[in-house]
Amino acid sequence: MGSQTVKIVLSVIVLGGAVAWLVADTLAEPEVLTYFHGADVVLAKADEMRGQRIRMGGHVVKGSILQKPGTLEYQFQVKPVAAMVKHPDFIDSSVPVRYEGIVPDTFKDDAEVIVTGVLGSDNLFKGSELIAKCPSKYEAAEKNEGTY
Template sequence: MGPAVKIVVSAALILGSGGYLLAESLRDPDTLTYFHGADVVIAQPGQFKDQRIRMGGHVAKGSIMQKPGTLEYQFEVEPVAAMAKFPEALGKTVTVRYTGVVPDTFKDDAEVIVAGRLTPNGAVFEANELVAKCPSKYEAAEKNEKKY
């Protein structure tokens, strides 16, 4: 077998393997998870029926509730005003339910991304993933130390 044939066979094997991996990864519909801002989910909840999505926004102040003795949380996510495609959704929120350990950065007004599905009536976002963004500005904690 000559060098040209070896190159063609190797290229065919590599392309075939890559094609197989791509086809397998796309076969499961939950593999592709689209990202939408909370404003889009508020304005067009019917668009996301039976779809797994990622949704981003800010945790509404005072909305975090934890069921005592469990890892079950419910909170409200509001749109990020600077990124809103639907201004009429500003001031409204999406109720999110999440069960699991929450990151240390999860608190009021934190920027979050949740992944999951809307309930059939579109009233609640059932999340199975939660990521809270770190603050964009570092603010050192004040220390009560005497300086010399």
């Protein structure tokens, strides 16, 4: 009985250790984990953020959306969401974002957006994914998105 318990415990430790190591290894792969930061954090810690793939959250600055005619290239400014600010010094600043692709229907002035991408050395955020929520419908959308 004793030796069997030892065997079981040992194999659990070995197997568990192997699986834990594999999982940790996978999590370290690029593009597996993407951290989320508010636009204020991106502004405050720009040096740290540069070159890292992150999800940036904020509001679209009113009137900042520009589209290159005849293309799907967009440029706009993202400012921090007042309610989630961690670095109050940056509440009035914004991050310029460049995005190429189809924008969601809810992408408009003041919309809450999450842009996935990389902050470049020129402090321009190059987005590759864009999610947007319309500010006025925020609550209703949340409540209505019922079932699965």
